Amino acid sequence: MAKVLPSAPTPGGGRLTRGRRVSTTLAEINVIPLVDVMLVLLIIFMVAAPMLQRGVELNLPVASRSQEIASDRIFVSVPLSFREDRRVFIGQDPVRVDVLTERMRQMMLNRSDRQVFLRGDGGIELQELLDVMDRLKAAGVDKVGIINKLPGEQ
Amino acid sequence: MKRFAFGVGGWVLGIVLAGLSAAALTAQQPSEIQLVISGEPGTPPRYAVPDFIALTPDSADMAKTLGRVLWDDLNFEREFYMVPRDTYATIPLARTPEDVPFAAWRELGADAVVFGTVQKTDANTVRVQIRLFNVRSRQSVFAKEYTGSSANPRLYAHTMSDEIHQQQRALRGVARTKLTFSSDRNREKIAGPVDNRDVKEIYIADYDGENQRRVTTNRQLNIMPVWSPDARSIAYTSYRRGYPDIFIALIYQGLQETPTNGVGQNWLPVFSPDGTRICFTSNRDGNPELYVMDRDGSGVRRVTNNPAIDTTPTWSPNGTQIAFTSDRPGQPQIYIVGADGLNLRRITTMDSYADRPTWAPAPFNEIAYAARTGPGFDIKVFDLASGTTRQITFGEGSNESPAFSPNGRHLVFTSTRANDRVQVFTMGRDGRNVKQITRDANNYTPGWSN
Numbered sequence: 001m002a003k004v005l006p007s008a009p010t011p012g013g014g015r016l017t018r019g020r021r022v023s024t025t026l027a028e029i030n031v032i033p034l035v036d037v038m039l040v041l042l043i044i045f046m047v048a049a050p051m052l053q054r055g056v057e058l059n060l061p062v063a064s065r066s067q068e069i070a071s072d073r074i075f076v077s078v079p080l081s082f083r084e085d086r087r088v089f090i091g092q093d094p095v096r097v098d099v100l101t102e103r104m105r106q107m108m109l110n111r112s113d114r115q116v117f118l119r120g121d122g123g124i125e126l127q128e129l130l131d132v133m134d135r136l137k138a139a140g141v142d143k144v145g146i147i148n149k150l151p152g153e154q
Numbered sequence: 155m156k157r158f159a160f161g162v163g164g165w166v167l168g169i170v171l172a173g174l175s176a177a178a179l180t181a182q183q184p185s186e187i188q189l190v191i192s193g194e195p196g197t198p199p200r201y202a203v204p205d206f207i208a209l210t211p212d213s214a215d216m217a218k219t220l221g222r223v224l225w226d227d228l229n230f231e232r233e234f235y236m237v238p239r240d241t242y243a244t245i246p247l248a249r250t251p252e253d254v255p256f257a258a259w260r261e262l263g264a265d266a267v268v269f270g271t272v273q274k275t276d277a278n279t280v281r282v283q284i285r286l287f288n289v290r291s292r293q294s295v296f297a298k299e300y301t302g303s304s305a306n307p308r309l310y311a312h313t314m315s316d317e318i319h320q321q322q323r324a325l326r327g328v329a330r331t332k333l334t335f336s337s338d339r340n341r342e343k344i345a346g347p348v349d350n351r352d353v354k355e356i357y358i359a360d361y362d363g364e365n366q367r368r369v370t371t372n373r374q375l376n377i378m379p380v381w382s383p384d385a386r387s388i389a390y391t392s393y394r395r396g397y398p399d400i401f402i403a404l405i406y407q408g409l410q411e412t413p414t415n416g417v418g419q420n421w422l423p424v425f426s427p428d429g430t431r432i433c434f435t436s437n438r439d440g441n442p443e444l445y446v447m448d449r450d451g452s453g454v455r456r457v458t459n460n461p462a463i464d465t466t467p468t469w470s471p472n473g474t475q476i477a478f479t480s481d482r483p484g485q486p487q488i489y490i491v492g493a494d495g496l497n498l499r500r501i502t503t504m505d506s507y508a509d510r511p512t513w514a515p516a517p518f519n520e521i522a523y524a525a526r527t528g529p530g531f532d533i534k535v536f537d538l539a540s541g542t543t544r545q546i547t548f549g550e551g552s553n554e555s556p557a558f559s560p561n562g563r564h565l566v567f568t569s570t571r572a573n574d575r576v577q578v579f580t581m582g583r584d585g586r587n588v589k590q591i592t593r594d595a596n597n598y599t600p601g602w603s604n
Contacts (some may be wrong), residue, residue, distance in 0.1 A: 096261065098243075098244045099244070102237060102238065102262055102263060103261075103262070106237075109235065110196065110197060
């Protein structure tokens with residue numbers, strides 16, 4: 001009963017046609033794996049950035065009313081070890097507190113905003129912090145800001 | 155097999171030897187040492203000058219003086235940031251150049267530190283050594299030794315300061331220059347019929363006001379001293395013969411010259427920059443005019459010719475022009491004329507009263523003068539290139555009689571700002587860093603030596 005139509009594809013011919021289709025390739029770059037890698041890198045750096053924190057390691061005191069610091073400033077850190085070795089840090093640079101006044105005077109020489117941010121460890125006594133602040137004032141610093149962190153901030 | 159091993163060994167040895175000889179070659183060549191100490195970008199280099207080391211116990215005072223004076227001298231030109239000496243207390247004094255505590259100086263922020271020693275070799279002579287270290291590279295960039303009399307240790311510090319400025323900044327320092335001025339500090343009265351007036355005598359002093367010495371001793375009016383360009387003579391106006399005349403004191407020989415020698419009345423001598431001519435004021439032809447003569451008094455030529463008074467001349471740095479004060483417009487004003495008497499022009503137009511011009515040495519093409527500003531005078535500077543005037547004192551007392559330092563970076567002047575007396579001060583050419591030189595009685599009309 002089966003009619004053999006002349007237009008019907010022969011099994012051999014059909015196989016030939018399918019084979020031709022497979023041989024045509026897609027000539028475009030597959031960007032999807034690239035985007036995947038980029039996004040993974042982005043996430044890694046986003047996670048890592050807060051860990052690259054400026055200054056020495058110390059526990060900042062906590063206060064709820066405080067303002068953000070805008071741009072790059074001079075930071076003076078008073079770590080808990082100040083009590084033993086009388087050393088503070090200007091940025092990352094450890095200096096004896098005896099020469100702090102002179103170093104600050106040199107840094108204030110060509111600055112228009114004579115302000116310094118004091119990062120004192122929460123365990124430092126107020127008297128010790130005021131000693132450091134005195135030396136900053138003697139160097140011609142107009143404003144001394146004390147850095148803290150917000151409650152719950154890490 | 156054995157021969158092969160020997161061959162490899164020889165090859166390796168050859169390479170090692172070649173490497174050694176290359177290292178030796180580079181060591182023999184002069185290494186590239188940075189001789190000029192620079193500061194952080196945008197800031198002047200910071201210098202620390204601790205006390206010198208006394209190698210013999212009797213030179214301890216001198217060691218302290220040298221450190222202090224050298225610090226002041228280096229500070230005067232404002233080329234360096236000088237780390238204050240009271241901050242050195244915690245830094246141990248090095249006994250030898252090897253144990254200079256560079257880490258401690260670095261912590262204090264110093265870019266350069268001085269290490270000096272002083273030693274008495276016998277009763278009257280000293281040997282002073284100085285090294286200037288770059289604190290970062292720990293290399294010595296300046297090393298000198300001086301031997302000489304122990305009479306004036308400050309002179310060693312002045313010499314070192316001038317040589318450091320020359321080497322580090324290609325700048326001619328003024329630490330060894332001297333001032334001269336006229337003073338009534340003797341509180342003696344002039345003898346004779348003149349109404350009850352104080353004598354004024356000529357004095358000299360170091361640029362910082364130390365070692366003030368009296369030059370004239372004739373108990374008359376001796377005023378308006380100026381240095382000769384070789385800094386060995388002082389020309390001044392004296393009334394010792396009863397009328398004003400010009401005298402030249404050869405201060406190191408103790409001699410005196412009178413080039414005009416009684417022709418008319420003569421005032422206000424000034425040496426030309428090459429020292430061969432003198433410009434002065436004289437009334438020999440009837441009224442005060444400017445004249446130029448050779449240093450020995452010969453070849454007198456008249457420069458100005460006007461019924462008004464022409465006085466207080468000053469030479470241009472190349473000796474071709476003379477600036478002076480003239481009251482021909484009714485009030486004293488500053489004029490410039492060629493040394494040949496041609497090309498007269500007036501330069502001050504904005505001041506009601508302008509007097510005592512003094513021409514700055516090269517490369518500053520400007521004239522400082524005293525201008526009336528309210529009740530007193532203030533010092534103004536006229537820039538010849540741009541024709542603009544700037545004021546550098548602002549009504550602190552009355553400020554008069556400016557004279558430039560030989561490098562043109564400073565001025566000496568008189569002011570009444572300290573008390574109600576007239577005192578000599580120095581300041582930078584921008585009017586900052588005012589420093590009092592004299593404190594006793596009244597002191598007038600200073601001049602600054604080369």
